[in-house]
Amino acid sequence: MKLLKFLGVRDSAPVARERLQILLAHERSLVGRSDLVAILREEILQVIAKHCAIDRDNVRVKMAKGDTLSTLEVDLEIRAPGGAGIALAS
Amino acid sequence: MSQVVVVTSGKGGVGKTTSTAAIGAALAQSGQNVVVVDFDVGLRNLDLILGAERRVVYDLVNVIQGHANLSQALIRDKRCETLYLLPASQTRDKDALTEEGVFRVIEELRQRFDWVICDSPAGIERGAQLAMRHADLAIIVTNPEVSSVRDSDRIIGLLDSKTVKAERGEWMEKLLLLTRYDSARAQRGDMLKTEDVLEILSIPLLGIIPESQDVLRASNVGAPVTLNNPASAPAKAYMDAARRLRGESLDVTIPRDKKSLMGMLFGRKAA
Numbered sequence: 314m315k316l317l318k319f320l321g322v323r324d325s326a327p328v329a330r331e332r333l334q335i336l337l338a339h340e341r342s343l344v345g346r347s348d349l350v351a352i353l354r355e356e357i358l359q360v361i362a363k364h365c366a367i368d369r370d371n372v373r374v375k376m377a378k379g380d381t382l383s384t385l386e387v388d389l390e391i392r393a394p395g396g397a398g399i400a401l402a403s
Numbered sequence: 404m405s406q407v408v409v410v411t412s413g414k415g416g417v418g419k420t421t422s423t424a425a426i427g428a429a430l431a432q433s434g435q436n437v438v439v440v441d442f443d444v445g446l447r448n449l450d451l452i453l454g455a456e457r458r459v460v461y462d463l464v465n466v467i468q469g470h471a472n473l474s475q476a477l478i479r480d481k482r483c484e485t486l487y488l489l490p491a492s493q494t495r496d497k498d499a500l501t502e503e504g505v506f507r508v509i510e511e512l513r514q515r516f517d518w519v520i521c522d523s524p525a526g527i528e529r530g531a532q533l534a535m536r537h538a539d540l541a542i543i544v545t546n547p548e549v550s551s552v553r554d555s556d557r558i559i560g561l562l563d564s565k566t567v568k569a570e571r572g573e574w575m576e577k578l579l580l581l582t583r584y585d586s587a588r589a590q591r592g593d594m595l596k597t598e599d600v601l602e603i604l605s606i607p608l609l610g611i612i613p614e615s616q617d618v619l620r621a622s623n624v625g626a627p628v629t630l631n632n633p634a635s636a637p638a639k640a641y642m643d644a645a646r647r648l649r650g651e652s653l654d655v656t657i658p659r660d661k662k663s664l665m666g667m668l669f670g671r672k673a674a
Contacts, residue, residue: 324592329549330599337556337603 342378350376357387366392407509407519408648409538410580411562413554415525417546418582421618421628422641423522424452426542428627429638429645431486435517438477438487440508442534443524444499447491453480454625455488464492467504473511482630487516497530509537527557532565539568540576540648542609546583547595555579555604578609580644585614586657597655610644611657612637636660 354374361367373388410423420443427439441449444464450456455478461471466489473489480486489512492499512519523534535541541562545555559577568575581597588594601608612618613636621631629638629645639658647653 326589326592326595326599329595330603333549333552333603336553340556341560
């Protein structure tokens with residue numbers, strides 16, 4: 314063991330510790346956020362459904378977090394009265 | 404004043420059931436009235452660890468559904484008369500538990516016991532959430548290993564959001580029980596140290612249970628390790644943890660097994 318250390322082979326426990334610290338910092342910031350996306354998705358759909366016919370299975374809501382700004386992407390199809398759908402992305 | 408404790412971890416196989424049995428028995432051995440409740444509906448095992456598997460007639464689901472009363476379902480330990488078990492059902496699934504039913508049973512147990520210790524199923528789904536729902540205190544069982552620590556972190560998040568205490572805006576007390584700890588490996592840098600796990604999870608330490616052959620020996624014969632071999636290192640560690648639960652402030656040490664002369668001469672092979 315001492316020889317391995319002498320040869321520059323790293324102990325595994327500090328690696329585990331570092332990996333966990335990075336991973337958990339990331340995961341803790343995500344908790345609660347997934348709920349937020351679900352709530353936003355539901356409320357946005359309700360508002361749009363009041364005015365247009367929408368296909369609820371064809372909706373994508375995505376939230377991305379950047380350093381200086383976060384974005385919310387909503388992608389859904391609105392059914393046109395004639396039959397052909399209009400894709401709407403905002 | 405009775406205390407409802409949930410023993411939980413997220414990850415399976417880290418020692419929730421072993422620890423529930425050992426701490427429950429240790430509290431009962433000190434004269435407290437204790438009931439251990441198995442919440443792992445469909446995969447019950449606390450009965451087996453306590454050596455009561457052939458005495459189960461009624462279970463938690465029967466009580467919740469009104470097919471049996473508590474006195475019929477509770478099983479008194481044969482070695483320690485203040486220790487009781489409320490077994491889980493083996494034939495139903497977790498949906499057989501209702502939130503209202505669990506609340507009723509826990510309240511009734513609170514009236515009769517000093518300690519109600521709930522053994523949570525693994526995972527973060529409904530069964531685990533029902534087990535923690537009415538707890539006053541949580542014991543987080545963690546192995547010094549990356550996946551266990553990650554899952555414990557997740558469970559801590561749930562305890563702070565999905566329990567009745569958390570919803571009322573009260574502080575949910577969470578204590579770390581580090582199990583299967585090998586100080587020699589931690590010292591060599593091969594295993595996460597206690598300080599590492601404490602720093603990452605930032606909750607207070609209830610105890611460190613050393614990796615030991617006595618744990619498997621005890622489960623083989625169906626006895627909590629604190630009853631089966633009270634002089635063994637893990638038994639001492641569990642008994643210390645139980646004393647801390649009762650409010651004593653003891654320094655956390657890692658008990659060691661005494662090595663026999665043969666053991667010292669021939670290392671592991673002679674153990």
